[in-house]
Amino acid sequence: MTLLEKDGVRVTADAEVATVTLAHPAKRNAQTPAMWRALAEAGRVLPGGVRVVVLRGEGKSFSAGLDRQAFEPEGFEGEPSFLDMARGSEAELDALIAEYQEAFTWWRRPDLLSIAAVQGHAIGAGFQLALACDLRVCAQDAQFAMRETSLGLVPDLGGTHPLVNLVGTARALEMCATGRFVHADEAERLGLANLVVAPDELDGAVADLSAALLAAPRNAVVETKVLLAGAAGRGYDEQRAAERAAQGRRLRDLAGLGD
Template identity: 65%
Template sequence: MEKQGLSVVTEGSLAVVTLTNPDRRNAQTPALWRALAAVGRDLPGDIRAVLLCAEGASFSAGLDRRMFPGGGGIPGEQDLAGLAGAGDEELDGAIASFQEAFTWWRRPDLITVAAVQGHAVGAGFQLALACDLRVCADDAQFSMRETALGLVPDLAGTKPLTELVGYARALEICVTGRWVGAQEAVAMGLATLAVPREDLDGAARDLVAALLAAPRDAVIETKALLAGAAARTYDEQRAAERAAQARRLRDLAGLGE
């Protein structure tokens, strides 16, 4: 993983995942995505929270420019032109494999927090969106640049972005590709809070500690209730609350299965 610009350190029930390629502003490659997908598959069962961090001035500058036509390519990887020449099934499978790096962060048994500083562009923005929560340094700037490059955001970021800020704002952010600063991100619900750069790690860890204070099973049930709320009717949500509470009451009383 170190060769791919990634490190994973476990601290009790917390896993700290760090992007470690600051010289390239933590630009992302298919190899990094494979490594991130492997992290999700291999997390120990006692991990309750994941903190995503990045070394250097930027969280992630997005897709490594070597992947673009004329960028020089990355040894052993297909660039975007090569992907474009693949058949429908192969191309769909390739993009699906890339998305695996971005999808496990919202598993019901985990709470995930991204600590974002500097630029979070394109794939970097989508990686931050993959997490349940985001804490920003006051210099953080988000931008979804794919549409401006003739592409679309395809790394599982469009749904959480729309859920967080609404369709109209998500459309405006994606199509213009403009910068969203830390304070605006907090105001629109994209981030939980913004802090001075030197306080980012401490603020993110304080949030993780608060999230870990509640009993694990109650957190899992609550996360599932909230995650599914948008797809349920009001009555369906009330029924889901009753079922979840029944499970919790019986568990606390020692009557669970």
């Protein structure tokens, strides 16, 4: 079932699994503000029964990052150019970037598990979009790079937080400041990739992982995701208390005593 198809984004759903596809292969799925709005809308059109969301890119690349037209003085038709953004007030600039970030924020919702299926290039905004997901399954030809600093910018689409959580501050700084490519084998060693497979095995590996994620009861998975997501911000005793509270809710639910 097709839920959305606009501005280089296609959303389909089959029972408990939805697929969000970047569908502009002629430009290696380069991203635009219109695509970001469509990606934000994708999170709003998902049926309540969806538990797993797969993010993929058509063609040889997952996403080559921001469409370079954004750097042209005229920018995109109907969109503020980078120069226009710079001339605006701080409040206007902040609000515009916050709007763009919405495309990257919903993938870690507690009621969903998201998987980025990455092949070829995942550069800049493409890297940040892959980082927005809970899990990443990569083809052996996957290449990640955070090129914003090389362009005089910073990663501003929500990617810095998960990157630091996955690889640590020093490694994240080195990757961002140099803009170098991180290939699939290194990504797996660093924890950026949960699994690396041959390119022709990518779809099958994602389908297998989706099935495995659906095997457990939804409420238990939701509680576990929330518990793990908050662990880094809690002390040991606080985390133990959070575990007790979550388990209490689960036991009451299993006993038919939930709200």
